[in-house]
Each structure stands twice: as structure tokens, then as C-alpha cells.
Amino acid sequence: MPVILVDHLAKSYRFYRKEPGLRGSLRGLVHREMLETKAVNDLSFMVEQGEVVGFLGPNGAGKTTTLKLLCGLLYPSTGQAMVLGYTPHRREHSYLRQIALVMGQKNMLWWDIPAMETLLMHKEMYRLPEAEFKRTVDELAEILEVAQLLRVQVRKLSLGERMKLELLVALVHRPQILFLDEPTIGLDVVAQQRVRDFLRTLNREQGTTILLTSHYMDDIEALCPRVMVIDHGQLQFDGKLSMLVERIAPYKLLTAVFAEPVEPAVVAAMVAGLDVLPSDDPRRLGLHVPRTEVAEVAGRLLRLGNVVDLSIMEVPVEDIIRQVFSAPAGGKELV
């Protein structure tokens, strides 16, 4: 049974256009042009209990707005969302007790006091029994390796330490659904990996449903079997990450290293019609090869006789996402 049901959801913002300069400012006093932008436009999808779903899309695509709509921070303009059977924008306390949103740039932790004080505050807010609270904090602090930091003023902590504590605070009431907006932003690679490991464990052991947005492809690859690509507020793709890769890049990356530099004329004949990747090494040849032709092209290269290494790889997901993100307005339909 789906825990999140989104049906033709839309959110529009109105704003005034202001011409630059003093003249523009003065003109704005008597005449302002009102504009409307659709941050989320007719979005529909479902998420089952226990799924981990990644939202992908360029800046301003509508990912964060979607999360905010699902958390009840925003009222939808049209359409509706149901999460755990609740209408999010009503912000019923019984609903808010079952969800959490971690925002990379908005903090739950109070700055001047240790994180434990925020946790104790949340204990009262969420009415957590003492024993359960203690057990949860001990458990999460151990997994996140922050037990020693709970009694240190938040302002004295590093960004990575703060983000792990933000996660702890968000999870202390054991939400059924966790919304994550850029949870690893600004973290070093070690901290990013720890957060990813933790989220994977959380999903596997507690069945927490997770929806996350991230610009780090490693987050998406490591955590999300399912991805949704959103652009201009609309769903462009919904499915497995591997399907997205196949759709955006219907080719593989074939690299051959020769014992001696290869003759350009030979190469030209060999790879006619294929996309050759630029290389500084005259012994190395990189090609984008259609998936159905990979075996045949590899065979041709090997028949040349002096190949010392040959590799066939998927195009890095990072490159795929770069293509998705750089698609022009109203660009490629992926669905």
C-alpha cells in the first residue's frame, strides 16, 4: 500500500517583475507586472512503504518544493497529496509526529547550546517515553559516531558533525517517512559515506521510507533503487536508476589501450560512425558504442592484435545526470 500518493499536485508562486535601475524602481511604484511561476506542475506519483526514492533535477526544477509540499510547509495551488493517510498542509500533530525533514541549509539544532538540549526539547515535543528516548539516542549516537559530541555547544562543531547531529535530532522520534533535502551538502567524502551508510541501515532495519534530493550522484547511486527526474516542476522520469542510464545513454564506454600508438587511418576505418572520446595518450582509444554493438566492436579491436587492455563500462552516472541537468527548458522528455 502506498504511503505517499501525489495526484496532479501543483504549486505556483506569484511575484513582481522589477526593471533595473532607478527609473525601474520609480516606475514600479505606479505599475508592476505580476508574474507567475509554476514550481511544481501537475505532479503525480506513488511511493510504497520502505522505498528509498531519489529526486533528481537541475536547480529550480521543483524537487525541494515537492518535499516541502509533502511535509506540509506549503499549501498546494491545485491537486492533492496524501501521506500516511494525512493531508500534509493541514499539519495535524499526529502527522508531524510520523515524518521528518532534514534540510541541508535550515537547522533544527539550537546554535548556542549542546545538541542534547535540542534532543531533550524534542523528547517533550514528541512526548517520547524516557526509556525509549534514551535507547534511541544511544543507538543513533553510536551508529552516527556522535556520542562524544552531544554535550558540546553546536557552534563549536564542524559542518559534518552538525549534519550528523541534525540527522539524529530528526530521527529521535523514529519517523516513518524521512524527507532529505541535500543531506550531504558541504560534507567531506568520509562524512558523506558515513551518512549514506547510516541511511541505508535505517531503511533496511527500520523500514523507514526515504525521499531525498541530492546533487551528489554518489548519494543517489548508493541509496536509491528508484529515481524520479523532475524538471520545470514536471515528472520527466520515474523508474530504476539503471533504466534512466539506458535511456539517457544508450551506449557503453569502451576503452582500448594498444601496445603502440595506433595509426589514425586504421582507427578511422575501425570506428566509422562511432563517437570517439578525446585522449592525450596516442595509445589509448575511447569510444561510445551502442549497447547492441559492444561485442562486435570489441572483437574488431582485439583482431588488430596489439591490444594490451580493454574495458567496457557504463557511462558514469555523474555524466548522465549532467546531461539531465543541462537539458534546455522544456527539454528532452524522458518518461
Place this chain on the structure above:
Amino acid sequence: MTPRLIWRCVAMNVMMTIEYRGEFAMRMVNTLLGPLISLLVWLTVSEQGVRLPYDRDQFITYYLLLSLVSMLTATWLGAYLAAAIRQGDLSPWLLRPVPYIVNDIGNNAGEKVIKLVLLCPMVGLVAVFLRASLPSDPRAWLLFTISLPLAAAVAFLLDFVIGSLAFWIQDVWGLIRVKALVGGFLAGQWVPLALFPARFQGLLQIQPFRYTLSFPLEVLTGHLTPAALAYGFAWQVGYCVGLWACYRLVWHYGLRAYAATGA
């Protein structure tokens, strides 16, 4: 909203205020200096032979207690609330199963605990220096302790409602500044309301700012008849209820307009 939650929120704000104790000590010096300057002006006027409704002792009592009461009923959160709405900093609170107003109640009360600890010795020293005589009627003190939290509630809710207008108005700072200036004047911050011309007294008695500062002082200094006391308390309670209703209404519609700016 449980008492334990309110207590936790207040305690947390006490802890945060302690972090900035030096700054708050200076602020309390400022809180005391304003009324002291007004007191010196009025004592000088009084010594020139001008007939005033208050004598020397009453002026000293009024302005010394004014520094304490103005601190205890002060509110400063409207501007912060407006900024939080405009910049999207309200979002972390809206995700919690607790009304946002609890945060501001905790902040307001928590800071005042520390401010009281800092201000009381200062006021005590000045009282000894000026040989002030405090009111001795226990009934007046009892009524004062009732009107004081009501005054704090009126001031707090008024500020909170004005700050909440940021849901629709880009910049409510101007409004907050006007309120601070006009409100201070009409609350008796600089001139006791009793010293205003008689023809304005009717209006002065029903305007809300009186019930944020002047009324508790009037109750304590024994200037009011039983009928005037009952009338004043009725207005004070009425403002509390009315402003609470305003707060609920403004937030009911305001949250629809909230843009949750920022990631």
C-alpha cells in the same frame, strides 16, 4: 502544549541567554537609565514649583518600578518573527508538532529570568541611593502580580500579531518601529499617563498600550478607584482574548501564504 514543554523551552532559553550574559547586563543598564533620566527631568520640573499630580516619592516609585515592569512586559520578537517568515527560518519549527508561538513564549520568558537577576540589584542600589519608599499595601501588590503577566501577554501578543503580518507584507519593520515609538509613549514609558491633559484621559484609558505597562504601575501605586480597577482589568483581559483570537486568525491564513523560502 504541556507545562513540561513550556518549562523545557524556558529553561533552554535561560541557558542561551546565559551565553550572552555580558551583553544582557549592558542592556539592563540601558533599561534602567531611560526611566532614571525621565525621573530626573520630572524631579527638576517638580522642584521648580510646577504643580503635578505626582509628588517626589511617587515619581521615584513610578520610574523605579517602571524599569522593572517595562523589562518584564517587554517584547522584541515581532521583528525576529518577521525575518523568520521572510527568510523561511520558520520551516524547522513548522515541522514540529508544536505551535511556533511556544518558541517565542520560551524565548521571551527565558531571557526575562536572566534579565531579572541582572536588573534587580541595579534597581535596588538606585532605590537605596534615592531613599525610595515602595508601596506597602499587600492588596495592591496582589493585584499588581495579576496585572503584570496580563500586561506581558498583551504586549507579547500585539508584537506577535504585527510580526506575523510578514506573511503578506514584505517589510513590517516600519510598522514595528512606529509601534515601538507610539506604543512607548501611550504606555507611559516616558510620561505617566496621569500627567496627560484631562481631555485625553478617556481615550488613553481604553487604548491597548496602557495595558502593556502603565496599568500594572497604576494598580501598584494605588491611583485607581475600585471601579477603575475593575474597568481596567476588564479591558486588559479583553485585549488578551482579542489578540489571541487575532493571532489564531492571522496564522490560519498566514500559513497558506508562507513561501518557506530557502532550501
